[in-house]
Amino acid sequence: MRTEAPLDAATVESLLAAAVAAPSIHNTQPWRFRLDPDRQVLEVHSAPERTLPLTDPMHRAQYLSVGAAVFNLRLAAVHLGLRPEVRLLPDSHEPGLLAAVRLTGRLGADDQPSDPGLYEAIARRHTSRMPFTGRPVPEPIVAEMARAAQSADARLHLPDIAGTRRLLHLTAVAEARNHAHPARTAETLTWLTAPGSDAPYGVPVTALGPPDAGRRIPMRDFTASISAIRRPALWFERHVQLALLWTPHDRREDWLRAGQALQYVLLTATAHGLRTSLLHQAMEWADLRAATALPRHKRCHPHVVIRFGYGPDGAGTPRELGHFAARPAAPSATDTESG
Numbered sequence: 090m091r092t093e094a095p096l097d098a099a100t101v102e103s104l105l106a107a108a109v110a111a112p113s114i115h116n117t118q119p120w121r122f123r124l125d126p127d128r129q130v131l132e133v134h135s136a137p138e139r140t141l142p143l144t145d146p147m148h149r150a151q152y153l154s155v156g157a158a159v160f161n162l163r164l165a166a167v168h169l170g171l172r173p174e175v176r177l178l179p180d181s182h183e184p185g186l187l188a189a190v191r192l193t194g195r196l197g198a199d200d201q202p203s204d205p206g207l208y209e210a211i212a213r214r215h216t217s218r219m220p221f222t223g224r225p226v227p228e229p230i231v232a233e234m235a236r237a238a239q240s241a242d243a244r245l246h247l248p249d250i251a252g253t254r255r256l257l258h259l260t261a262v263a264e265a266r267n268h269a270h271p272a273r274t275a276e277t278l279t280w281l282t283a284p285g286s287d288a289p290y291g292v293p294v295t296a297l298g299p300p301d302a303g304r305r306i307p308m309r310d311f312t313a314s315i316s317a318i319r320r321p322a323l324w325f326e327r328h329v330q331l332a333l334l335w336t337p338h339d340r341r342e343d344w345l346r347a348g349q350a351l352q353y354v355l356l357t358a359t360a361h362g363l364r365t366s367l368l369h370q371a372m373e374w375a376d377l378r379a380a381t382a383l384p385r386h387k388r389c390h391p392h393v394v395i396r397f398g399y400g401p402d403g404a405g406t407p408r409e410l411g412h413f414a415a416r417p418a419a420p421s422a423t424d425t426e427s428g
């Protein structure tokens with residue numbers, strides 16, 4: 090039985106606009122949304138046709154991306170005065186249903202509204218693949234980023250100089266392996282879009298950055314080194330600031346949690362005027378992913394390396410808003426959900 094006022098079209102549109110602004114690997118936007126108007130539930134489904142079989146065979150990066158979208162959805166709901174109840178993987182019979190967000194009504198007087206700075210950061214956050222200035226980020230901001238990860242059931246490790254070198258080295262090894270793997274290179278290239286393209290997915294060449302002239306930071310080369318589209322090298326920051334996001338377990342729900350944590354960290358950084366980019370290459374090779382784990386923690390499952398600092402903003406990337414459908418309202422209370 091419906092007990093709440095139905096979600097109006099403008100509300101649903103605002104929720105979805107926030108959700109799809111999330112980062113996703115190669116901007117694949119591997120999600121699809123469905124509204125069940127009868128239960129006031131916005132479902133987040135996997136979009137299997139927008140996954141990366143070679144780069145992400147286990148779909149872990151896809152789940153991270155979807156988790157980031159779910160986090161945005163939660164923030165937008167609270168911004169609109171709605172109370173979101175999130176269930177991850179709510180139906181074992183429907184593995185493609187990754188999350189269900191029930192919008193239970195208006196926030197009560199005792200409900201904590203989320204930090205408005207975070208909601209505003211959703212639209213301002215872009216991946217910045219340009220050199221940063223190297224100005225150190227103040228410790229309280231870094232601590233806030235770590236708290237954000239922790240409160241979303243993940244951890245943020247801030248490596249020392251040796252640890253930073255190690256993460257950069259493992260990423261460089263992964264980047265070299267990707268280059269030497271023609272099929273992976275081809276897969277990545279299919280997600281690169283030309284200037285003027287109206288493709289709603291993929292990474293536009295305008296959003297790419299240059300390679301590091303100092304060869305210290307192995308930014309992902311989406312261009313397969315095609316010189317016509319590759320930017321000339323520039324010197325990147327000497328004092329690179331990295332963070333490793335990890336979780337104590339490595340199940341599908343942990344990947345979704347890690348994605349929410351990732352977005353919480355990125356938005357916290359953005360709200361403080363920082364720029365961020367991601368180095369995921371090492372996570373795409375099982376042995377290198379294992380090598381990024383912290384030796385002191387028995388159960389450390391790494392997910393992504395975050396590079397952060399001060400610098401130029403990243404360019405905007407496109408989004409598809411059309412992946413939305415309303416589930417037909419249930420004709421009777423005895424009907425069961427059929428997927």
Ligand SMILES: Cc1cc2nc3c(=O)[nH]c(=O)nc-3n(C[C@H](O)[C@H](O)[C@H](O)COP(=O)(O)O)c2cc1C
Pocket residue numbers: 110111112113114115116150151153154157214215216217218291292309366367368369370393403404405406
């Ligand atoms: C799980 C994950 C892994 C990513 N890995 C990389 C990466 O290795 N290199 C990179 O430049 N960007 C990476 N990105 C960033 C995406 O390319 C970016 O989010 C997407 O193109 C959309 O652009 P935006 O972040 O500016 O909105 C990754 C994003 C996610 C969610």
